[in-house]
Amino acid sequence: MKIRNLSTLLVSAGLILGLATSASAADDGDKILHLGWGADIQTMDVHKTTDNYAVPLSIFDRLLEVQLNDDGSTELVNSIAKDYEISDDGLTYSFTLRDDVYFSDGTQLTAEDVEATFTRMFTLEDSVQTDFTTCIKGAQAILDGETDTLEGVHVTDDLHFEITLEEPFAGFLSVLATPTCCIMSKANLEEAGDDFGQVPEKTIGSGPYMVTEWIRNDSLTLVRNPKYWGEPASAAEVHYKVYPEAASLNMAFQNGDVDILDCEFLDTAIVESVYETAYADQMVNVNRLGTYYLSLNMGVEPMTDVKVRKAMQMAIDRQSILDSIFGGNGVLVDGIYPAGAIGFSEDNQGWLQYDPEGAKALLAEAGYPDGFDVELSVDSGSSQNRQNIYQIVQQNLQDVGINANIVNYDKSSWLAKRTSGEIPIYTSTWTLDYNDPSNIIDVFFSSAEGSKIRSINYQDQEIMTRVADAKKILDENERLAEYAALEKKIVEEDASWVPLFCLQHKFVVSDKIEKFVPHWAGYGDFNCANVVMK
Amino acid sequence: MKIVLKRLLSMIPVLLGVILLTFILLRVVPGNPVSILLGEHYNQETIERLTSYMNLDKSVLEQFLSYAAGILRGDLGVSYVMKKPVTDLIFQAFPYTVKLALLSAAIAWFIGLGAGIVAALKQNKLADHLFMGFSLAGVSVPIFMTALFLQYVFAFRIKVFPLSSDGSLISLVLPAIALGWNSAGSIARMTRSSLVDVMQADYIDTAKAKGVRHSAVIFGHALKNSLLPVITMMAMQLASMMSGAVITESIFSIPGIGRLATQAVQNRDMPLLQGTILFTTIIVIFGNLIADVLYGIIDPRIRRAV
Numbered sequence: 001m002k003i004r005n006l007s008t009l010l011v012s013a014g015l016i017l018g019l020a021t022s023a024s025a026a027d028d029g030d031k032i033l034h035l036g037w038g039a040d041i042q043t044m045d046v047h048k049t050t051d052n053y054a055v056p057l058s059i060f061d062r063l064l065e066v067q068l069n070d071d072g073s074t075e076l077v078n079s080i081a082k083d084y085e086i087s088d089d090g091l092t093y094s095f096t097l098r099d100d101v102y103f104s105d106g107t108q109l110t111a112e113d114v115e116a117t118f119t120r121m122f123t124l125e126d127s128v129q130t131d132f133t134t135c136i137k138g139a140q141a142i143l144d145g146e147t148d149t150l151e152g153v154h155v156t157d158d159l160h161f162e163i164t165l166e167e168p169f170a171g172f173l174s175v176l177a178t179p180t181c182c183i184m185s186k187a188n189l190e191e192a193g194d195d196f197g198q199v200p201e202k203t204i205g206s207g208p209y210m211v212t213e214w215i216r217n218d219s220l221t222l223v224r225n226p227k228y229w230g231e232p233a234s235a236a237e238v239h240y241k242v243y244p245e246a247a248s249l250n251m252a253f254q255n256g257d258v259d260i261l262d263c264e265f266l267d268t269a270i271v272e273s274v275y276e277t278a279y280a281d282q283m284v285n286v287n288r289l290g291t292y293y294l295s296l297n298m299g300v301e302p303m304t305d306v307k308v309r310k311a312m313q314m315a316i317d318r319q320s321i322l323d324s325i326f327g328g329n330g331v332l333v334d335g336i337y338p339a340g341a342i343g344f345s346e347d348n349q350g351w352l353q354y355d356p357e358g359a360k361a362l363l364a365e366a367g368y369p370d371g372f373d374v375e376l377s378v379d380s381g382s383s384q385n386r387q388n389i390y391q392i393v394q395q396n397l398q399d400v401g402i403n404a405n406i407v408n409y410d411k412s413s414w415l416a417k418r419t420s421g422e423i424p425i426y427t428s429t430w431t432l433d434y435n436d437p438s439n440i441i442d443v444f445f446s447s448a449e450g451s452k453i454r455s456i457n458y459q460d461q462e463i464m465t466r467v468a469d470a471k472k473i474l475d476e477n478e479r480l481a482e483y484a485a486l487e488k489k490i491v492e493e494d495a496s497w498v499p500l501f502c503l504q505h506k507f508v509v510s511d512k513i514e515k516f517v518p519h520w521a522g523y524g525d526f527n528c529a530n531v532v533m534k
Numbered sequence: 535m536k537i538v539l540k541r542l543l544s545m546i547p548v549l550l551g552v553i554l555l556t557f558i559l560l561r562v563v564p565g566n567p568v569s570i571l572l573g574e575h576y577n578q579e580t581i582e583r584l585t586s587y588m589n590l591d592k593s594v595l596e597q598f599l600s601y602a603a604g605i606l607r608g609d610l611g612v613s614y615v616m617k618k619p620v621t622d623l624i625f626q627a628f629p630y631t632v633k634l635a636l637l638s639a640a641i642a643w644f645i646g647l648g649a650g651i652v653a654a655l656k657q658n659k660l661a662d663h664l665f666m667g668f669s670l671a672g673v674s675v676p677i678f679m680t681a682l683f684l685q686y687v688f689a690f691r692i693k694v695f696p697l698s699s700d701g702s703l704i705s706l707v708l709p710a711i712a713l714g715w716n717s718a719g720s721i722a723r724m725t726r727s728s729l730v731d732v733m734q735a736d737y738i739d740t741a742k743a744k745g746v747r748h749s750a751v752i753f754g755h756a757l758k759n760s761l762l763p764v765i766t767m768m769a770m771q772l773a774s775m776m777s778g779a780v781i782t783e784s785i786f787s788i789p790g791i792g793r794l795a796t797q798a799v800q801n802r803d804m805p806l807l808q809g810t811i812l813f814t815t816i817i818v819i820f821g822n823l824i825a826d827v828l829y830g831i832i833d834p835r836i837r838r839a840v
Binding site for chain 1: 563564565566567569570571572573574575576577578579580581583584587588615616617618623626627630682685686689690693697698699700701783784785786787788789793794797800802
């Protein structure tokens with residue numbers, strides 16, 4: 001009895017202290033969304049990061065947005081671009097901006113800001129977003145140091161501008177909807193300098209939220225942007241908190257300290273045993289538009305022989321990898337494009353079957369009846385799940401006589417080895433930035449150099465030229481047919497990688513959440529305006 | 535005063551050694567930090583541009599000279615990944631570490647000294663066994679076990695304390711106990727053995743024979759003499775706590791120096807890694823210095839010997 005009294009006392013003391021410390025700036029009745037991160041972001045400046053998208057998605061606007069519908073389909077919708085026209089040659093895009101878009105500091109968003117944003121993407125010395133936007137005319141000239149002005153963006157007046165491309169690119173509108181193309185304020189960029197993306201009050205956007213506080217490695221706070229042109233977001237404030245330990249994040253969610261739990265931070269076993277059962281009604285699943293693959297370096301003996309590569313494709317038991325490591329949460333794919341993405345072709349599915357006996361026969365035919373030695377190069381900084389894939393791959397290869405040694409590298413060394421084109425076999429995944437086949441096939445198979453730095457070393461120059469040219473085809477059906485043909489050639493005929501699977505991204509939401517729409521490509525990051533609270 | 539000055543001067547070669555060694559080690563290991571920065575999104579153009587932007591295409595000697603020149607100006611460079619001056623990052627993280635370290639040290643000293651003294655005076659009695667068992671657990675149970683256990687019981691099952699740090703004092707209690715218990719264990723064991731030794735010395739018998747009160751014998755004579763090694767240990771422990779407690783900081787989400795250093799390692803963030811190593815070296819050197827000075831204050835023989 002006494003002990004119970006004591007613990008009640010302690011609990012109430014704790015509650016009082018807890019309340020005293022967590023008193024918030026929000027008014028009564030205002031909803032606060034609590035989110036947990038496994039690791040802190042490094043910057044809020046989207047030109048300097050290729051993965052810290054959570055804050056930019058919530059505090060900036062893009063010209064267009066991709067909307068994820070309830071049935072899982074996606075569509076491109078206008079955002080701060082009110083309207084646009086594309087010239088017949090597919091080169092010039094004429095935009096009209098909405099006239100009611102204001103940055104959170106009260107200044108209007110104009111075509112000048114759009115121009116400044118795109119120019120900065122290429123003039124900023126440490127910009128890392130020079131990948132798929134270099135299709136804009138004159139971008140390459142800036143990167144080559146020839147000029148400081150971006151020829152391809154032309155401001156007509158405050159609300160009108162044109163973007164001209166180097167060559168036609170059917171996926172360009174989708175590119176404009178990526179986090180890469182968040183529109184920044186010219187005045188803010190000039191005034192803030194290096195503080196942009198680092199200091200909350202110097203990082204001004206026009207999106208549904210504005211950032212008010214960021215304590216590095218600890219927490220970040222978003223507050224509704226009173227100047228926002230669209231429907232105000234449901235939560236008045238968003239509090240991010242960093243939980244470096246998965247166990248702490250898990251407990252924090254169950255304690256009610258976190259409202260949306262990203263299952264990717266947790267062990268698959270915990271997700272299955274705890275969340276898939278007790279929280280089954282609160283799970284939100286979205287397809288991750290990313291393909292897992294096992295690379296087969298075509299420049300490393302004996303994988304130079306297509307028969308050997310075909311044998312290796314047949315040797316891998318993909319379904320058992322998917323089932324035992326990822327709890328079966330995904331689908332096998334047999335090509336390059338992720339399931340559900342534009343370009344995904346049903347006709348190119350179903351040809352690859354697990355067949356160890358057939359693999360052995362092919363190996364013998366290729367002159368390796370006793371197999372060979374090969375290295376599986378593991379990035380020890382990658383997720384545990386990904387590292388576990390190598391264990392099964394090693395066993396599968398062993399079963400057909402191939403002696404695979406697992407060698408661990410730290411992330412930086414692993415990347416260096418991959419960039420030099422020397423990793424024989426590795427597994428990784430590529431998630432779409434924009435919904436277009438070019439976003440994935442171009443990365444691996446459009447140039448000898450690009451293929452080398454992914455340690456694939458694809459050899460067929462003619463095919464690579466066709467890959468690079470496919471995005472210029474303006475007729476949608478013709479273009480997709482070409483992409484499907486290229487996929488068939490590269491994966492089925494040339495066996496240049498073992499296509500594995502596409503996964504689902506799982507989230508668990510608390511009972512305070514009415515509706516949560518994740519990012520269309522299944523990122524862990526999302527625009528907080530897509531969360532509706534009860 | 536002279537000793538302090540001498541010790542301060544002798545810090546210089548140590549610091550130089552540390553700077554040079556970390557610099558060279560970080561350049562010898564393979565891998566390009568640029569690739570970490572880019573993750574999956576890299577192409578040859580970006581790699582080359584960033585390598586040159588980060589001066590990684592210069593010779594190691596050139597890189598070192600510009601780094602060394604920066605240090606003299608108090609500039610430790612800008613973190614590759616966090617895009618912020620290293621000194622800013624360190625001085626933002628340090629207060630969190632200091633708060634945690636001071637609280638843990640207070641707990642460790644209070645419990646450690648108390649338990650050690652009681653155990654020594656009640657040698658081989660129940661209290662002794664009890665306290666020593668408790669301290670053995672403190673020394674041998676890894677911190678992450680203690681931390682997760684405390685968090686699970688007192689923040690998850692019985693919600694007395696917050697699960698993770700929110701900057702308030704109450705949220706630091708669990709991490710401080712987790713971190714402090716380990717140190718308390720070693721302090722208790724050392725206090726006990728040292729005090730037991732001293733209690734057998736002749737001058738204690740003399741004092742007792744002269745009829746000095748029991749408490750005066752213990753606190754006036756025995757304890758004063760037995761605490762010397764304990765103080766060294768306490769100073770060293772405090773210094774090591776000040777240089778960051780990676781595991782405790784991670785479990786309780788405290789944005790301290792330990793976390794900063796681990797991230798620097800993971801990201802191959804050379805300026806940040808060099809900066810945190812340099813900073814913690816200075817902390818440890820000062821910890822030693824303070825221990826030595828305290829030694830001199832407590833024990834006049836040492837002062838005279840120097």
